[in-house]
Amino acid sequence: MDKILRINMSAAGGPTQSTEKAGEFAALGGRATTSTIVGNEVPPDCHPLSADNKLVIAPGMLSGTAAAISGRISVGCKSPLTGGIKESNAGGQAAQVLARLGYAAVIIEGIPEGDDLYKIHINKDRVEISVDNSNKLLDNYPLIEKLQKEYGDKVAYMSIGSAGERLMASASIACTDPELRPTRHCGRGGVGAVMGSKKIKVIILDDAGCKNRPPQDAERFKTANRAFVEGIRKHPVSGEGLPAYGTNVLTNVLNEAGGYPTNNFKTGQFEGGTKISGESLAELEISRGGKATHGCHRGCVIQCSGIYNDKDGKYLTKQPEYETVWSHGGHCGISDLDTIATLDYWDDNVGVDTIEMGVAIGVAMDGGLLEFGDGVGAINLLRDEVAKGTPLGRILGGGAGMTGKAFGVTRVPVVKNQALPAYDPRTVQGIGVTYATSTQGADHTAGYAVATNILKVGGDVDPLKPEGQIELSRNLQIATTAIDSTGLCLFIAFPILDQPETFQSMLDLLGGFYGIEMTGDDVAALGQKVLTLERKFNKDAGFGPEDDRLPSFFQTEKLPPHNLTFGVTDEELDQLYNWD
Amino acid sequence: MQVNVKLFASFQTGRFKQEFRDYPDQTQIGTVVRELNIPEEEVGILLLNAVHAKLDQPLSDGDLLAIFPLVGGG
Numbered sequence A: 001m002d003k004i005l006r007i008n009m010s011a012a013g014g015p016t017q018s019t020e021k022a023g024e025f026a027a028l029g030g031r032a033t034t035s036t037i038v039g040n041e042v043p044p045d046c047h048p049l050s051a052d053n054k055l056v057i058a059p060g061m062l063s064g065t066a067a068a069i070s071g072r073i074s075v076g077c078k079s080p081l082t083g084g085i086k087e088s089n090a091g092g093q094a095a096q097v098l099a100r101l102g103y104a105a106v107i108i109e110g111i112p113e114g115d116d117l118y119k120i121h122i123n124k125d126r127v128e129i130s131v132d133n134s135n136k137l138l139d140n141y142p143l144i145e146k147l148q149k150e151y152g153d154k155v156a157y158m159s160i161g162s163a164g165e166r167l168m169a170s171a172s173i174a175c176t177d178p179e180l181r182p183t184r185h186c187g188r189g190g191v192g193a194v195m196g197s198k199k200i201k202v203i204i205l206d207d208a209g210c211k212n213r214p215p216q217d218a219e220r221f222k223t224a225n226r227a228f229v230e231g232i233r234k235h236p237v238s239g240e241g242l243p244a245y246g247t248n249v250l251t252n253v254l255n256e257a258g259g260y261p262t263n264n265f266k267t268g269q270f271e272g273g274t275k276i277s278g279e280s281l282a283e284l285e286i287s288r289g290g291k292a293t294h295g296c297h298r299g300c301v302i303q304c305s306g307i308y309n310d311k312d313g314k315y316l317t318k319q320p321e322y323e324t325v326w327s328h329g330g331h332c333g334i335s336d337l338d339t340i341a342t343l344d345y346w347d348d349n350v351g352v353d354t355i356e357m358g359v360a361i362g363v364a365m366d367g368g369l370l371e372f373g374d375g376v377g378a379i380n381l382l383r384d385e386v387a388k389g390t391p392l393g394r395i396l397g398g399g400a401g402m403t404g405k406a407f408g409v410t411r412v413p414v415v416k417n418q419a420l421p422a423y424d425p426r427t428v429q430g431i432g433v434t435y436a437t438s439t440q441g442a443d444h445t446a447g448y449a450v451a452t453n454i455l456k457v458g459g460d461v462d463p464l465k466p467e468g469q470i471e472l473s474r475n476l477q478i479a480t481t482a483i484d485s486t487g488l489c490l491f492i493a494f495p496i497l498d499q500p501e502t503f504q505s506m507l508d509l510l511g512g513f514y515g516i517e518m519t520g521d522d523v524a525a526l527g528q529k530v531l532t533l534e535r536k537f538n539k540d541a542g543f544g545p546e547d548d549r550l551p552s553f554f555q556t557e558k559l560p561p562h563n564l565t566f567g568v569t570d571e572e573l574d575q576l577y578n579w580d
Numbered sequence B: 001m002q003v004n005v006k007l008f009a010s011f012q013t014g015r016f017k018q019e020f021r022d023y024p025d026q027t028q029i030g031t032v033v034r035e036l037n038i039p040e041e042e043v044g045i046l047l048l049n050a051v052h053a054k055l056d057q058p059l060s061d062g063d064l065l066a067i068f069p070l071v072g073g074g
Helices: A023-027 A030-041 A094-100 A140-151 A188-197 A218-234 A236-245 A247-257 A278-287 A322-328 A337-350 A354-366 A375-386 A391-397 A400-406 A429-437 A450-455 A469-486 A490-498 A500-514 A520-540 B029-035
Strands: A003-008 A016-021 A054-059 A073-078 A085-090 A103-109 A118-122 A127-131 A156-159 A173-175 A184-186 A200-205 A291-294 A305-309 A315-318 B002-007 B018-022 B043-048 B064-069
Touching (some): A003 A127, A016 A023, A023 A030, A023 A103, A030 A054, A030 A073, A030 A103, A030 A469, A030 A520, A054 A188, A073 A094, A073 A184, A073 A188, A094 A103, A140 A156, A140 A200, A173 A188, A218 A236, A218 A490, A218 A500, A236 A247, A236 A490, A247 A278, A247 A322, A247 A450, A247 B043, A278 A291, A278 A337, A322 A337, A322 A354, A337 A354, A337 A375, A354 A375, A354 A391, A354 A400, A375 A391, A391 A400, A429 A450, A429 A469, A450 A469, A450 A490, A450 B043, A469 A490, A490 A500, B029 B043
Parallel strands (some): A003 A103
Antiparallel strands (some): A003 A016, A054 A103, A073 A085, A085 A184, A156 A173, A173 A184, A291 A305, A305 A315, B002 B018, B043 B064
């Protein structure tokens, strides 16, 4: 990854391209690369949908190598949803292909004049930026089907659906999986709207004729990779639970623990939880000839996904993730898997974040638009309003915060205007700290305290008490920021938190690849460095301590069954970035 | 006394999902786990009435005990 591709969509006479040396970014990747470039080049006070914003795409440090499970791709920009810095990452094939093509990053800047819609085709010999208005307002599934006739099935696609073209703040960028389904999304923060604002419908990545990136120290790298895979396979979470039941194995756990936000964060337990649990989902998938185990990219050794067929055994969508099953399920009082899977399909097709969209629909239910539990109504909202860009669809597509305002709802679960995921911060207090303080807005992946609070992986901190949560969230946010830069899937956190030898093999993978010595301190230093610059961007964009807070109802409304409020004080939250 | 026992994920295989089971008073959680032939080292999460519990905790009539292997997601 020795070069950076820069595309200027504003140039007079049409988009221009240039290639520059990767410099410091040759040995960086993922979130470290996107956030550094956004921090260096994007004015923090710019409008996110203006020509001043940039869309930065970066594979991870180990993407495009033989390292297992290294296929995460990061997309960065100023977020149209939060107004702060954004890094949104996804699986799929794109990271591996872009890295093998040799790019440490693709930077897209400016906005073209006129209404033409562009596509970008990158292969080993050239980059072609061309107008193709025949793709206008196509959603992701028909778009990819159409493009395959032109570019074939040996490439990776990154695309936006109609939501991205309509500049909705919940719009995602879809990345295709190994079978070319547009199911792996850079979902959070409206990155799809930024791509849409630059009039780019799709990026086609073709690595024909390219090889895996070679390690500096081949023997050390190979040995480390073997130990790394062994460590992932022997840990019960990554070796057994995730492959068999997927991420949705968490529905029963959170529901039994009383931390499953139900009917827009009114209670912590959902009566229909078991019906939509990972156990029920896997059983249904297998009975319909789908798959309960499937990898989102080649080289994945966990395979936490699956294939969901409809009643007739026909492909409907990929296995909906825990967060999706919650946002469209318990959060909306819906306990029917076919309804949730249909909503998941429409999210992927239109190209919106499943968390933001599900939470927005639940908030609208709280505002009286629909009854909680109205699955048919929820599908209609997505298929007939959001997908068609009606005024109501644009309100929902603007996210949970906008929907709350439109319907006069006081219980609006957002931080920095980004919707909360599937863990109630009153029952899982550590994740509440992450929601409140993350540079990204409410984001469970930013510092997954659920592991230590609820799952008892990587230690044991009581989820019901405020004690110890700041330190826990701080350490996890630092480590996660570094992992998000490697291109490795975050689910390696389960084995590396519990097994010191697997953590060491990850350091050896990085060290063997780059021919350096890596220590745990180096990982922490990288994480802190990136968080510091993300936080500076947000500060310059106008964020202050008052933005590092949960909505006030978490302090005033007690959540059954534990009847607790969020107990971490504002003063404590302000201590999270204690090195800054 | 009667305890509402729920099993999850791989622990359901060859056992059950939910049963109301009778035990002598003060039976410890570990005794229930052993009786169900679940190796103690495979137990990941124990929730007694929605609160994390340990194997040596005694049970009371009407308790809800949820037993999970080590699982994760996100």
